[in-house]
Amino acid sequence: MYNFMKVLDLGAKGKRMSHDPTGDSTDPDEEVGETGDAQQNLKALVQQTLEQMQGAQAPVPPAIRRRIKALKRLQLATTKLEAAFFAEVQELEAKYLLQYQPWLDKRSDIVNGKYEPTDEECVWENDEEDEEDQGTNSKAENETKAIESSGSASDKEIKGIPGFWLTTLRNVDLMGDLIEECDEPVLEHLTDIKVAYADTKGLDFSIEYYFSENDYFTNKVLTKSYTVSCDVNNEEPFSYEGAFITSGKGCTIDWKKGKNITVKIVKKKQKHKGGRGQTRTVQKTVPNRSFFNTFSLPDASKENDENDVALQLSDDFARAEFLRDRLIPKAVLFFTGEALEDDEDGPEFSGEEGEEDDDENGEGDDSFNPHEQVMKSKPPECKNQ
Numbered sequence: 001m002y003n004f005m006k007v008l009d010l011g012a013k014g015k016r017m018s019h020d021p022t023g024d025s026t027d028p029d030e031e032v033g034e035t036g037d038a039q040q041n042l043k044a045l046v047q048q049t050l051e052q053m054q055g056a057q058a059p060v061p062p063a064i065r066r067r068i069k070a071l072k073r074l075q076l077a078t079t080k081l082e083a084a085f086f087a088e089v090q091e092l093e094a095k096y097l098l099q100y101q102p103w104l105d106k107r108s109d110i111v112n113g114k115y116e117p118t119d120e121e122c123v124w125e126n127d128e129e130d131e132e133d134q135g136t137n138s139k140a141e142n143e144t145k146a147i148e149s150s151g152s153a154s155d156k157e158i159k160g161i162p163g164f165w166l167t168t169l170r171n172v173d174l175m176g177d178l179i180e181e182c183d184e185p186v187l188e189h190l191t192d193i194k195v196a197y198a199d200t201k202g203l204d205f206s207i208e209y210y211f212s213e214n215d216y217f218t219n220k221v222l223t224k225s226y227t228v229s230c231d232v233n234n235e236e237p238f239s240y241e242g243a244f245i246t247s248g249k250g251c252t253i254d255w256k257k258g259k260n261i262t263v264k265i266v267k268k269k270q271k272h273k274g275g276r277g278q279t280r281t282v283q284k285t286v287p288n289r290s291f292f293n294t295f296s297l298p299d300a301s302k303e304n305d306e307n308d309v310a311l312q313l314s315d316d317f318a319r320a321e322f323l324r325d326r327l328i329p330k331a332v333l334f335f336t337g338e339a340l341e342d343d344e345d346g347p348e349f350s351g352e353e354g355e356e357d358d359d360e361n362g363e364g365d366d367s368f369n370p371h372e373q374v375m376k377s378k379p380p381e382c383k384n385q
Contacts, residue, residue, distance in 0.1 A: 079232055079240050086242045087201075087230040094202030097195065100329070107331070108192045113159025161335075165190040168335040172327065174319060182261045183291040189214040193331075195324050203228040203243065207323055216261070218254045222295055225249045226320055245317040250295035262296075264288040294319075 060068075109115035166187040170176040179187065189212045198204035209222040227247045232240050253262075266286055269279045287293075297316060298309045326339075333339035 076237055079237055082242075083230050083232050083240065087203075090202035090228070090230065090243055091200060092202070094197040094200050097197065097202075104194070111161050111164045112191050163188055164335060165193060165331070168327070168331050171334055171337060171340060174322065175327070178291045178294060180289050180291065182288070186214065186216050186261065187291065189216075193323065193328055195328055203230065205324060207320055207328075215256065216259045217256060219251075222253060222292075223251045224295060224297075224320065226317070245320065248297050248313065248316060248320065250297050253292060253295060262288055262290045262292050 106115065110117055166179075166184060169187070170179055190209060191212050192208075192210040194208045194210070196206045196208055198206070204225070204227050206223050206225045211217075211220060211222070225248065226245045228243050229246050230243045253260075255262075263285050264287075265283050267281050267283055270282050271279050294316065298312050327334055330339055
């Protein structure tokens with residue numbers, strides 16, 4: 001604003017010098033000289049103002065540029081030290097996973113009905129329950145007594161927590177969005193999901209999906225393996241943010257005959273060649289949307305659209321990190337919905353176009369009841385024809 005005022009002032013001054021309203025006589029040479037100076041100053045100020053409006057910066061003196069280069073070398077040194085820090089963090093992740101494993105194994109035993117927890121192990125009280133039930137039995141204890149006194153024979157025959165992992169995955173949008181109706185009967189046989197590190201360095205890892213005997217495939221375990229690096233990219237060193245996945249690999253699913261839900265058979269009418277309006281019905285196998293397509297990662301060397309492949313891989317890597325770091329360690333909290341609020345700031349994916357209705361997966365729903373989800377009737381099987 002200051003420069004514009006000076007521009008207006010100089011412009012007005014130039015006009016007054018050229019057309020004196022008083023009619024006083026002035027030296028023509030002096031008038032021309034002063035007018036020329038005013039015009040030069042006017043041009044300089046206009047140019048300076050335009051440069052400021054366009055975000056132009058004055059050239060950095062060579063001495064300062066030299067010192068900035070020295071600072072960047074220092075920054076690179078700290079970035080490389082940061083990479084060493086993250087490498088040690090990954091080693092700690094692998095070390096403590098081994099210590100978590102007994103508890104994770106016990107969780108699996110409870111979920112799959114191999115171990116029935118004792119009454120003492122089932123005691124769980126939180127602050128809200130303490131406030132509501134001071135001096136009386138906790139809400140959980142009251143519910144347990146009610147179930148024991150009026151529970152039906154079918155309730156007592158239930159083993160473990162049916163559909164635990166299906167419900168857990170479905171409750172989280174970034175995983176639930178991959179699950180189609182035809183996937184649910186298969187995922188009801190999912191008994192556990194584990195993380196396995198390739199070695200003590202804690203970099204390369206696998207996500208392992210364990211299944212009980214089922215009518216769909218013969219595999220006992222489906223795996224997705226990932227290669228991880230803590231190295232600094234020499235071309236973009238200052239974009240470094242820690243360990244990152246560089247590649248992934250799925251596995252081959254041994255589908256039983258006629259049970260492959262990743263494909264479907266469509267029927268089309270086709271005209272006979274040279275025929276007179278005659279048609280025939282032909283069957284064609286085409287891809288089908290399914291959670292199990294994620295075990296076949298896209299290959300950039302075989303695809304035409306490299307950008308699309310890169311986005312798919314990026315999304316898959318983000319899901320793998322989410323499973324490894326959050327969902328698998330805290331599965332029970334995602335099953336009950338308690339962890340969903342903490343997950344609002346989770347990773348974003350290229351396929352996301354808008355927010356889904358929170359009530360669909362129990363998020364934000366105070367009446368969310370995992371018992372209703374695991375005990376609801378099974379959906380119809382996906383038809384391949």
